[in-house]
Amino acid sequence: MTEQTQYHALKVDAIKCIGCTHCMKSCPTEAIRVIKGLAVIDHESCVDCGQCHRVCPTNAFYVEQDDLAKIRGFKYRVILFPSIMIGQFPEKYSENQIYEGLMKIGFTHVYEVEQPLQLLIDSVKEYCANPVNTKPAISAYCPAIIRLIQSRYPSLTENIILRKAPYDLAAHFAIERFMLEGAQRDEIGLFYATPCIAKIASVKSPGGERESIVDGIINMNHLYNEVMKVISEDEAEDHSIQRQNLSSEGVLWSLTRGESRNFGSRSMAIDGIHNVVRFLERLENDQVKGIDFLELRACDQSCAGGILLTGNRFMNVERLERRARRYPLAKDIPFSNIKVDVEKLKQKLIIDSIHPKPVFIFGKDRIKAMEKIDRAQRIVCFLPGIDCGACGAPNCHALADDMVNNKAKMSDCIFLQQMWEDEGRITPNKAFLNVQKKWGTNRFKADCNKKGRRNEGF
Amino acid sequence: MKLTFAIQGGDFIHAGHPSSEVKKVLKQLNIDNKIIKNVVIALYEAEVNVVAHAYSGTVNVEIDENKITILVTDEGPGIPDIDLAMKPGYSTASKSVQEMGFGAGMGLPNIKKNTDEMWLETEVGKGTKVKMLNYFS
Numbered sequence A: 001m002t003e004q005t006q007y008h009a010l011k012v013d014a015i016k017c018i019g020c021t022h023c024m025k026s027c028p029t030e031a032i033r034v035i036k037g038l039a040v041i042d043h044e045s046c047v048d049c050g051q052c053h054r055v056c057p058t059n060a061f062y063v064e065q066d067d068l069a070k071i072r073g074f075k076y077r078v079i080l081f082p083s084i085m086i087g088q089f090p091e092k093y094s095e096n097q098i099y100e101g102l103m104k105i106g107f108t109h110v111y112e113v114e115q116p117l118q119l120l121i122d123s124v125k126e127y128c129a130n131p132v133n134t135k136p137a138i139s140a141y142c143p144a145i146i147r148l149i150q151s152r153y154p155s156l157t158e159n160i161i162l163r164k165a166p167y168d169l170a171a172h173f174a175i176e177r178f179m180l181e182g183a184q185r186d187e188i189g190l191f192y193a194t195p196c197i198a199k200i201a202s203v204k205s206p207g208g209e210r211e212s213i214v215d216g217i218i219n220m221n222h223l224y225n226e227v228m229k230v231i232s233e234d235e236a237e238d239h240s241i242q243r244q245n246l247s248s249e250g251v252l253w254s255l256t257r258g259e260s261r262n263f264g265s266r267s268m269a270i271d272g273i274h275n276v277v278r279f280l281e282r283l284e285n286d287q288v289k290g291i292d293f294l295e296l297r298a299c300d301q302s303c304a305g306g307i308l309l310t311g312n313r314f315m316n317v318e319r320l321e322r323r324a325r326r327y328p329l330a331k332d333i334p335f336s337n338i339k340v341d342v343e344k345l346k347q348k349l350i351i352d353s354i355h356p357k358p359v360f361i362f363g364k365d366r367i368k369a370m371e372k373i374d375r376a377q378r379i380v381c382f383l384p385g386i387d388c389g390a391c392g393a394p395n396c397h398a399l400a401d402d403m404v405n406n407k408a409k410m411s412d413c414i415f416l417q418q419m420w421e422d423e424g425r426i427t428p429n430k431a432f433l434n435v436q437k438k439w440g441t442n443r444f445k446a447d448c449n450k451k452g453r454r455n456e457g458f
Numbered sequence B: 001m002k003l004t005f006a007i008q009g010g011d012f013i014h015a016g017h018p019s020s021e022v023k024k025v026l027k028q029l030n031i032d033n034k035i036i037k038n039v040v041i042a043l044y045e046a047e048v049n050v051v052a053h054a055y056s057g058t059v060n061v062e063i064d065e066n067k068i069t070i071l072v073t074d075e076g077p078g079i080p081d082i083d084l085a086m087k088p089g090y091s092t093a094s095k096s097v098q099e100m101g102f103g104a105g106m107g108l109p110n111i112k113k114n115t116d117e118m119w120l121e122t123e124v125g126k127g128t129k130v131k132m133l134n135y136f137s
């Protein structure tokens, strides 16, 4: 089987990008280089964590999505969204008003994905209780984390819990429900509102699975905009029937500790991709003992901090925490509410397998890789070690790696150039042209309106 | 290829740096995950022993196509009775070291368990050398 390349929804707008290197410096997998003054993402290394998008001062990153018009072709037009979506709306809009807004823009059914959650809770508990499964069990919830583990911590792939996320649960649940009502599968259009690019990638190229079960993906910020255009200021009719399987745990699921509070006698929750990287490093070194459940999320404040959410992440969390108090515990929601075949639904939650997908930046040939690492180490001795990024690589080490991979030259380092100039090995004019080639002529023009100036805010 | 690191006695905060670096290299060399894990665990234990029991040390790593050899050399008190030190559960760790979660007396046995070959050389009052070897297949 040939390996399929991963789909990535994140793109760089060449007009907006000013080559400021912020994204490159914050990428946890060193996937970005600035080439000819523009940020370029290496698709093999990128794990879709969204960190680069978050730090870009010019909003140069944009996210591809499906056209909302795509829903028109279906009789049952279902919007599936994580509960976190509700949290971003201004306080004055009730759940019913938001639901109605979604229906006004064309959906016929509105489903929050964290229902019927008890099935997933039971299934994960069952998985964790099985002694053959590796401890600590790591939740498969955040697709960016799965990608990170597959590519950078392949040995921990076996710790990932082979159970799907709420969105799969809800998608199958919705299909079963409509089929019960007599719908044909091709009449049902499922659209997933995503808080992040990681979910898009996992839906468009699900890790080792069959084709995706949803028919389209809509970015949550886009949906927010559309709903805000049509939302009524008056209380809307009661849509709570569509939330009758929603629980307190469900409302909290996408927040930090949303999962971990339900599982294990010793569980941990870690949010923020850089925190997760540091922790996985320890875990892989066997320096974490006695933990049995791990919830790892790429975003600070978990999905409340997803890059496609609107509003302040802490305020989103607060609204959801208050909201959760109004909902019953998952175990108290009668199974009879589910109506569809529970066993069948449970079966759908199982992931067959998740395989490691290590990234070998020096290639797969061991001898050659060893030579390259050796050479890179010698090159590093000559680099200044200040990780300035002016070469277009995130740090001196990465530049050395790029050099041995023939992706960069010695003269890309402005310090080495300076030295060579001083030693008379290169003319000042040649040195200048080198930098100009790397960063473009505009870099040298005076411009008082440059983006990223000091007074642009905090 | 060769890698060298220094270890500071008493510096628990930075213990683990050499094992992390070695791990990074082994991963790039497409070494079996289980073997990487063994190497990392053994090296980490040896590092911590220098930190906990000696004054300072160095880690010398040599990697070729088929194996990795690691030599951890320290200047320190040395080990008076090697057989006793190798016994699981035997430890002379101070209370303060134990409070940091070390000193179960499992380090040396763990090194033995996670390497294909291990040598220990020591001179009381001078220091200790631990050599570890793991084959890649």
Ligand SMILES: Nc1ncnc2c1ncn2[C@@H]1O[C@H](COP(=O)(O)OP(=O)(O)OP(=O)(O)O)[C@@H](O)[C@H]1O
Binding pocket: B045, B049, B050, B052, B053, B054, B074, B076, B077, B078, B079, B085, B086, B090, B091, B092, B093, B101, B102, B103, B104, B105, B106, B107, B108, B109, B128
């Ligand atoms: N490098 C060293 N220098 C001096 N003494 C050592 C050294 N390494 C081990 N020892 C001695 O051998 C004993 C046993 O070592 P071992 O690594 O098995 O256990 P520990 O370090 O005491 O505890 P643990 O490794 O489980 O945290 C130590 O308590 C110490 O007395």
Ligand code: SF4
Binding pocket: A012, A016, A017, A018, A019, A020, A021, A022, A023, A024, A034, A038, A039, A055, A056, A057, A058, A059, A060, A061
């Ligand atoms: S952070 Fe800077 S370099 Fe990266 S995309 Fe934005 S403007 Fe370009």
Ligand code: SF4
Binding pocket: A010, A026, A027, A028, A029, A030, A031, A032, A041, A045, A046, A047, A048, A049, A050, A051, A052, A053
């Ligand atoms: S999404 Fe994350 S991994 Fe991908 S390029 Fe951006 S920061 Fe790097």
Ligand code: SF4
Binding pocket: A048, A049, A050, A141, A142, A143, A144, A145, A195, A196, A197, A198, A199, A297, A298, A299, A302, A303, A304, A305, A306, A307
């Ligand atoms: S934490 Fe949530 S929003 Fe952020 S990447 Fe993971 S799944 Fe997406």
Ligand SMILES: [Mg+2]
Binding pocket: B045, B048, B049, B052, B103, B106, B107, B108
């Ligand atoms: Mg020890």
